[in-house]
Amino acid sequence: MDSFSSGSTGAGSPQISTDELMDQMKVQFAQAYAQEFLETVRGKCFDKCITKPGSSLSGSESSCISRCVDRYIEATGIVGKALFSASR
């Protein structure tokens, strides 16, 4: 974060407010999380559904991918819930 600390900025250099900075960061974090999730799901579902890559995606492969994405999202929910509502 050193590149952000400019001390007293000279006249003419635009200052970003804390709120604007936080908003921008929230957007970037959300994008990074979404990107990571996409890559994870792609890897898992490719493994499960595309056993022998052909010259095109078959109908059953496409619908497998769709179901797989739904299931993976569901699995994420189940795991999240198990982690945070476990009573010890």
Next chain:
Amino acid sequence: MDPSLNSAELQRFLSQEKEKAMVNEMVTNLTSVCWDKCITSTPGNKFSSSESACLSHCAQRYMDVTLIIMKRVQSMQ
């Protein structure tokens, strides 16, 4: 409007986001591990009850294992 980049508000925001990132990482890793362990066949239109039970158990047992490992390592120090 506080233009200070060292504001307490920003620091608080950053530590909240850091915690969110750690939680996200844990859920992401755990889902990946438990998916591999529990979902052995081609994904269907819904999970069987044994599949969803497995996912849930997997997450909980993983946390148990984490605790055991931490205690063990601590007892060695």
